[in-house]
Amino acid sequence: LAIGELKKFVEDDDNAERALRQLAGDVAKHEFERLGWDADEDEPESDTKLRATILGLMVYSESESVLGEAHQRFSIKALAAIPAEYRGLIISAEVRYHETEELIKELLVAHKATSSSDLQQDIAGGLTSSRSTDTIEKLLECTKNTSVVRSQDAVHWFVYLVRNKYGRE
Numbered sequence: 001l002a003i004g005e006l007k008k009f010v011e012d013d014d015n016a017e018r019a020l021r022q023l024a025g026d027v028a029k030h031e032f033e034r035l036g037w038d039a040d041e042d043e044p045e046s047d048t049k050l051r052a053t054i055l056g057l058m059v060y061s062e063s064e065s066v067l068g069e070a071h072q073r074f075s076i077k078a079l080a081a082i083p084a085e086y087r088g089l090i091i092s093a094e095v096r097y098h099e100t101e102e103l104i105k106e107l108l109v110a111h112k113a114t115s116s117s118d119l120q121q122d123i124a125g126g127l128t129s130s131r132s133t134d135t136i137e138k139l140l141e142c143t144k145n146t147s148v149v150r151s152q153d154a155v156h157w158f159v160y161l162v163r164n165k166y167g168r169e
Contacts, residue, residue, distance in 0.1 A: 003027070003057065011165045025061025028054045037069060039083075052085040059093050067097055074098075076106045080119055087119070091126025104135055108148060124153070128160035128167065136167045 003024050010016035031054045039048050058066040070093040073082060082090055094103065104127065111123040130136055140161060143154040161167035 003060075007060075021061045024057045025063055028057035028061065032058050032066070037073070048085060052089065055086050056089055059089055067093060070094065071098055076103075076110060079110055079123070080114070080116065084118060084122075088122035088125045091122055092129040095126050096129050096131060099130055099132060099135065104130070104138070108142065112148060120153070121156070124149075124157055125160055128157060129164055131166045133166065136161060136164070140167075 003020065006020055007017075010020045031050065035047055035051045035054055037051075037055070039051065055066070059070060070090050074090050074094040075081070079087065079091070091107070095107070107123050107127050111120055111127070114120055114123075127139055128136075130139070139157065142148040143157045149157055
């Protein structure tokens with residue numbers, strides 16, 4: 001929680017943000033090594049829930065091995081098969097670090113095609129984590145198009161975009 005709050009204070013200072021990313025990785029590394037990506041059959045629920053937090057910190061730290069594994073686990077054709085605990089994180093990492101125009105189009109199609117509100121929310125969160133101003137402008141336009149984003153979901157998309165430092169303006 002503290003690292004999450006500190007993100008607000010460092011986002012305009014590249015050196016401070018880099019230092020916080022390093023700290024996040026240092027804090028999470030031991031638990032990441034213990035938990036890994038996949039749940040054990042008999043692990044406690046607390047470990048399952050903790051895994052998502054730890055993976056989030058490792059992605060934030062920009063650990064090359066974690067980002068590489070997230071990229072390997074991403075599949076536009078099997079989004080629903082990614083464990084729900086960290087599916088949004090994997091989609092966000094894919095958009096943030098491997099964005100292409102084709103990826104954005106495919107995710108918008110997947111968002112529209114699924115009837116799962118959880119999957120739609122994960123896709124929306126991932127899409128709105130883009131670092132591209134062109135993509136962000138396109139997504140903002142999508143919030144006005146009810147054939148892409150339902151009117152009741154437009155507020156969520158807008159909030160996600162405002163939380164993204166690249167989308168705030």
